[in-house]
Amino acid sequence: KSIIGYGAPAKGNTLLNFCGIGLDLLDYTVDRSPHKQGRLLPGTHIPICHPDRIRETKPDYILILPWNWREEIVSEFSYIRDWNGRFLVAVPKVEVI
Secondary structure: OOEEEEOOOHHHHHHHHHHOOOOOOOOOEEOOOOOOOOOEOOOOOOEEEOOOHHHHHOOOEEEEOOHHHHHHHHHHOHHHHHHOOEEEEOOOOOEEO
8 A cells, every 4th residue: 555644744754753654654745835845854755745746646545744734634635535545644543534
């Protein structure tokens, strides 16, 4: 299964580094900020892409890194359900949405 990340917030990056999650588990992450796109997450070196890449690669799961925005992100990217994609949240507990 393919898993990507959504967002490049400091708290999400801290979670990835603490848990040892890198390119072996996440193919890439996306962020709306053009200042972050084309760069790599610190420590994990996971590429940060434009959100349009989601439609191109059709991942099986999207790990929501800014978990406090989960409802908005699930709503905005609900089209992933067209290919049976699902969302993951790791905080405060691991959930598949």
